Amino acid sequence: xxLSTESQTDNDQYILIASLDNARNLSNILKAxxxxxxxxxxxxxxxxxxxxxxxKCLQANAFIQTDIFQEYTIKEDxxxxxxxxxxxxxxxxxxxxxxxPGVCTALKMCYNGYGHPxxxxxxxxxxxxxxxxxxxxxxxxxxxxxxxxxxxNKVILQSDSLKEAFSELxxxxxxxxxxxxxxxxxxxxxxxxxxxxxxxxxxxxxDMMELxxxxxxxxxxxxxxxxxxxxxxxxxxxxxxxxxDVRGFLSLQYLVRNDDGQICFVEYYCCPDEEVEEE
Amino acid sequence: xxxxxxxxxxxxxxxxxxSLSRIGxxxxxxxxxxxxxxxxxxxxxxxxxxxxxxxxxxQRYQTPSDQSFRCKMPIKSVQSVFKSLSSLERSVExxxxxxxxxxxRLTITLHCKHGLLKTHNLSxxxxxxxxxxxxxxxCANMLQAQSRLMVDTVLHFPPSLEEVNLSVSNDRVWLRNxxxxxxxxxxxxxxxxxxxSEEFDQFAVNTQTSxxxxxxxxxxxxxFAESSGLPISIYFDEPGSPVIxxxxxxxxxANFVLATLxxxxxxxxxxxxxxxxxxxxxxxxxxxxxxxxxxxxxxxTSELPGPSHVPSSPPHNTNxxxxxxxxxxxxxxxxxxxxxxxxxxxxxxxxxxPASSQLTNRTIQNQEVLASxxxxxxxxxx
Numbered sequence: 001x002x003l004s005t006e007s008q009t010d011n012d013q014y015i016l017i018a019s020l021d022n023a024r025n026l027s028n029i030l031k032a033x034x035x036x037x038x039x040x041x042x043x044x045x046x047x048x049x050x051x052x053x054x055x056k057c058l059q060a061n062a063f064i065q066t067d068i069f070q071e072y073t074i075k076e077d078x079x080x081x082x083x084x085x086x087x088x089x090x091x092x093x094x095x096x097x098x099x100x101p102g103v104c105t106a107l108k109m110c111y112n113g114y115g116h117p118x119x120x121x122x123x124x125x126x127x128x129x130x131x132x133x134x135x136x137x138x139x140x141x142x143x144x145x146x147x148x149x150x151x152x153n154k155v156i157l158q159s160d161s162l163k164e165a166f167s168e169l170x171x172x173x174x175x176x177x178x179x180x181x182x183x184x185x186x187x188x189x190x191x192x193x194x195x196x197x198x199x200x201x202x203x204x205x206x207d208m209m210e211l212x213x214x215x216x217x218x219x220x221x222x223x224x225x226x227x228x229x230x231x232x233x234x235x236x237x238x239x240x241x242x243x244x245d246v247r248g249f250l251s252l253q254y255l256v257r258n259d260d261g262q263i264c265f266v267e268y269y270c271c272p273d274e275e276v277e278e279e
Numbered sequence: 280x281x282x283x284x285x286x287x288x289x290x291x292x293x294x295x296x297x298s299l300s301r302i303g304x305x306x307x308x309x310x311x312x313x314x315x316x317x318x319x320x321x322x323x324x325x326x327x328x329x330x331x332x333x334x335x336x337x338q339r340y341q342t343p344s345d346q347s348f349r350c351k352m353p354i355k356s357v358q359s360v361f362k363s364l365s366s367l368e369r370s371v372e373x374x375x376x377x378x379x380x381x382x383x384r385l386t387i388t389l390h391c392k393h394g395l396l397k398t399h400n401l402s403x404x405x406x407x408x409x410x411x412x413x414x415x416x417x418c419a420n421m422l423q424a425q426s427r428l429m430v431d432t433v434l435h436f437p438p439s440l441e442e443v444n445l446s447v448s449n450d451r452v453w454l455r456n457x458x459x460x461x462x463x464x465x466x467x468x469x470x471x472x473x474x475x476s477e478e479f480d481q482f483a484v485n486t487q488t489s490x491x492x493x494x495x496x497x498x499x500x501x502x503f504a505e506s507s508g509l510p511i512s513i514y515f516d517e518p519g520s521p522v523i524x525x526x527x528x529x530x531x532x533a534n535f536v537l538a539t540l541x542x543x544x545x546x547x548x549x550x551x552x553x554x555x556x557x558x559x560x561x562x563x564x565x566x567x568x569x570x571x572x573x574x575x576x577x578x579x580t581s582e583l584p585g586p587s588h589v590p591s592s593p594p595h596n597t598n599x600x601x602x603x604x605x606x607x608x609x610x611x612x613x614x615x616x617x618x619x620x621x622x623x624x625x626x627x628x629x630x631x632x633p634a635s636s637q638l639t640n641r642t643i644q645n646q647e648v649l650a651s652x653x654x655x656x657x658x659x660x661x
Contacts, residue, residue, distance in 0.1 A: 161393060161395060164363070164366050164370070164395075165395075165397075167362075167363070168359070168362050168363065168397075170359065194356070195352070195353060195355070195356025195359070195401055195402060196356065196384060196385075196399060196400045196401040196402045197399075197400045198360075198397065198398065198399045198400070199396075199397070199398040199400075200395065200396070200397050200398075201395070201396040201397075201398070202394070202395055203394040203395075203396075205394065206393045206394040206395065207393045207394075208393045208395070
């Protein structure tokens, strides 16, 4: 096995090695944030954080903590690089991404440091593919400065109830308006499209509502085109936390359970579209 | 207007909307005394569909004090309210349709499980009442079958097939795909199914005839009939007269009126072969038309062509021949001033039918009009 011996000797020079028995545990969660090509990877002792941004108004983060990986070795405090996410996802699915139970692609992801490509060793059914993806100069992710102490309203919902609403959203509407209020309508999603407007109201005592902490009536609009990709994360998740802070910034946190029952998080931050006078 | 449908009836309502969306782009909604009428017509005005949901269909049914309320809206916007049939079945408990006069909006509210409330405020346009005049009872032939039988029969035709031909004899029904005259017969594939009269719940054939009509609308109604488990009735006469597909039960009635292809496709023989005696209906109270200002579509009551019916083309006919089909209500109203001009409307000929008002219908009767005026013919003749 020349490959394994090579890997063994090379192991020493890599500053980051992360292995997974099931590559889908990584590819699924990366799909949930694949709204743009460029993904900023940031590895620390705690795990891997992948960030994708759109129009300087939206940021999506995926957190894959250390214990998701079967092997996770990092030789520096923090390792950062940027790769093309579409290419990475294509590589992770190079064996076709079979969903047959028992068949999965094993992954070993290695990085040699600044200027080196990201190397993927993928194995399925005894066949090994090595992919090298050129890394890009890492950009500095935007700090949305979303601080939990500034959160005015927060609800936690079971994802199923939101999935339905998001799948039906009137895409002719430019914005999605989110109203959160301690009184009626409590939690409301609104669209304003060609054929009229639509409201989806979730009462605070619904079975779907796991937590309802609203202190102040807030109505904010967010660009539909920015929020629509979050449907991918919603589809994978079992719970979602919706928060807004005093500035009207939106935080959507998705709790995603992977094939092995482990939990990961995906987070979206979005700037409000425009000021809306409170009714 | 305020109506509330609950439980399984919400799905029936949704299916009716989906069924109508196969006909036209717009939904005409009108609360009448007998219930809520949902109607649609296709752009060439050769197919009309109407669902009448009786007050008993609803848990609550309140018609406006101002009886004249009616509206039309893009059917897509209504369809999007009932987008996912599976989620409707799973989660919707109640559907309320309200007319909001202040905001000029039609509000459809879906009360779902877990307290989720979906409110759709749809914009609409005022419109004239849309009504086709037809008389099922005057049709010579009637077949009634379980929708399953029809679904299984239609299944054999490719989805791309546009028109189907139905022939009846004393004890049999044949369905075959319609092949265009100019189609290359050596390459055309023929599919023919023969059904025995025993397969039908009712089989009343007085005239052995063969009609050709559009399959799309039949499929549309079959989807509805199958989901509601209701039998489908087919009323028809000779070629050129409309075929009426009908589904009824105690709380609803659905009628699809479709133009059929005229017997003779050769333009030169057309005038002689296809003389149809078309006349305006004197009254329309035979079918839930209590509005005398109805805009009539596809209006025709046909009699068998006899020797006494010498073809005669009113001179003014030609003026209107090329009048384009218009969805514009104002334009249709403008036509009221013209002499009545009942043209057979067949989308196979790409012809158009100008709308006519009830008023003129009552004053002038027995106006003889050629059955199958069409742009195509005009072009051939000129």
